[in-house]
Amino acid sequence: MFDYLIVGAGFAGSVLAERLANASDKKVLICDKRNHIGGNAYDHYNEHGVLVHKYGPHIFHTNSREVFDYLSRFTQWRPYEHRVQASVDGQLVPMPINLDTINKLYGLNLTSFQLEEFFKSVAEPREHLRTSEDVVVSRVGRDLYEKFFRNYTRKQWALDPSELDASVTSRVPVRTNRDDRYFTDTYQAMPLHGYTRMFERMLDSPNIKIALNCDYQEIADEFAYREMIYTGPVDAFFDYCYGELPYRSLEFKHETHNVAQFQPAPVVNFPNEHAYTRVTEFKYLTGQEHQKTSIVYEYPQAEGDPYYPVPRKENADIYTKYKALADATSDVHFVGRLATYKYYNMDQIVAQALTTYAKMRGEKRAAAAVAAAAAAGAAFNVGGNGNRNDNGHGKHTRELLSSAR
Numbered sequence: 001m002f003d004y005l006i007v008g009a010g011f012a013g014s015v016l017a018e019r020l021a022n023a024s025d026k027k028v029l030i031c032d033k034r035n036h037i038g039g040n041a042y043d044h045y046n047e048h049g050v051l052v053h054k055y056g057p058h059i060f061h062t063n064s065r066e067v068f069d070y071l072s073r074f075t076q077w078r079p080y081e082h083r084v085q086a087s088v089d090g091q092l093v094p095m096p097i098n099l100d101t102i103n104k105l106y107g108l109n110l111t112s113f114q115l116e117e118f119f120k121s122v123a124e125p126r127e128h129l130r131t132s133e134d135v136v137v138s139r140v141g142r143d144l145y146e147k148f149f150r151n152y153t154r155k156q157w158a159l160d161p162s163e164l165d166a167s168v169t170s171r172v173p174v175r176t177n178r179d180d181r182y183f184t185d186t187y188q189a190m191p192l193h194g195y196t197r198m199f200e201r202m203l204d205s206p207n208i209k210i211a212l213n214c215d216y217q218e219i220a221d222e223f224a225y226r227e228m229i230y231t232g233p234v235d236a237f238f239d240y241c242y243g244e245l246p247y248r249s250l251e252f253k254h255e256t257h258n259v260a261q262f263q264p265a266p267v268v269n270f271p272n273e274h275a276y277t278r279v280t281e282f283k284y285l286t287g288q289e290h291q292k293t294s295i296v297y298e299y300p301q302a303e304g305d306p307y308y309p310v311p312r313k314e315n316a317d318i319y320t321k322y323k324a325l326a327d328a329t330s331d332v333h334f335v336g337r338l339a340t341y342k343y344y345n346m347d348q349i350v351a352q353a354l355t356t357y358a359k360m361r362g363e364k365r366a367a368a369a370v371a372a373a374a375a376a377g378a379a380f381n382v383g384g385n386g387n388r389n390d391n392g393h394g395k396h397t398r399e400l401l402s403s404a405r
């Protein structure tokens with residue numbers, strides 16, 4: 001008899017399995033329909049011996065000390081500050097837009113102060129910020145909107161920014177200084193030996209049994225358990241009784257090249273040319289030294305694995321109905337990005353899982369503390385392509401339009 005059946009061995013399921021097994025001495029069966037643990041953060045050495053992220057680049061960053069300290073029990077870290085360049089008008093410029101981006105793009109020599117004036121001079125004020133287009137154009141004007149945001153959004157979402165709600169891009173990620181880091185969180189680091197190794201250590205407990213290649217429906221009747229923790233899609237759990245919740249998916253095209261370095265930055269975004277949105281070169285992220293290098297192209301598409309919830313009001317309305325069902329299902333805990341139909345970064349999911357665990361133990365105060373830390377550092381915000389960024393003012397940005405992550 002297991003105390004818990006945990007569906008999904010990503011961050012949500014694995015953190016809860018680890019806590020329940022090691023801190024509460026519970027017997028846990030964790031299953032995943034994929035053939036590996038780690039969920040979307042899974043990494044592996046490819047046939048050339050290069051460490052790659054199967055489901056696209058996963059960069060760890062957080063402001064939550066609790067989350068960082070918790071994960072540090074299972075991994076050492078490699079300091080890593082992420083940088084992105086965008087290919088615009090035939091040149092590569094820093095992304096998010098900063099002082100160097102504008103000076104390079106327009107052949108100017110502005111100071112930070114002058115840049116703020118520049119933005120004011122090109123901005124097109126809007127009385128009401130209804131759409132994502134309104135948000136961007138009213139901050140940086142039409143030309144930068146066209147160069148960096150419009151087509152990227154269309155590729156990413158198959159929707160024009162004018163069709164996406166303003167809440168999707170509550171703040172445009174622009175900086176007037178020269179800071180070219182993609183994130184400004186307090187903790188920015190990659191697991192020294194990769195994510196999968198970290199997950200292996202989390203799940204390494206005599207109280208945890210792992211079943212891979214295994215949909216929970218195949219085993220739910222075979223094994224006795226007291227409660228379930230479900231981290232799969234909430235609509236699937238309820239047999240799509242209110243219809244399917246729409247997701248945007250991605251196709252990942254992995255390649256290995258016989259050169260030490262493929263491109264001048266960890267990620268290059270292509271807002272305007274090509275069908276793919278960005279190219280990632282993994283060795284920058286992992287620090288691995290190898291004579292070859294592996295990259296991945298990301299092609300947004302409608303069909304495929306569920307990656308990004310589509311942030312539109314009608315979808316939120318459907319989710320609200322599923323949530324009511326989930327809330328009424330008392331012996332199942334719904335945790336993680338698929339079960340709550342929300343884009344979360346990894347640190348936010350860790351915080352959510354720790355909060356859930358604390359609540360399950362009735363530790364209201366601890367739960368509140370973790371939640372507060374997560375909110376301070378990770379602000380459970382949801383952005384169109386799921387990207388979160390910090391514009392350098394200590395607030396998080398829903399950066400959906402210009403860069404995928």
Ligand SMILES: Cc1cc2nc3c(=O)[nH]c(=O)nc-3n(C[C@H](O)[C@H](O)[C@H](O)COP(=O)(O)OP(=O)(O)OC[C@H]3O[C@@H](n4cnc5c(N)ncnc54)[C@H](O)[C@@H]3O)c2cc1C
Pocket residue numbers: 007008009010011012013031032033034038039040041055056057058059060061214215216217231232233250307308335336337338344345346347349405
């Ligand atoms: C392209 C991309 C890039 C990202 N980059 C970053 C990044 O740079 N930094 C960052 O912080 N976050 C990033 N994220 C977000 C990150 O992937 C998530 O925060 C994290 O994976 C969520 O963990 P989870 O456990 O909720 O879900 P998942 O990792 O998706 O795990 C859920 C698991 O449940 C399993 N499952 C589903 N249904 C069933 C079933 N019926 N039976 C058995 N198993 C089932 C799935 O196979 C899956 O393994 C990125 C996401 C994407 C899509």
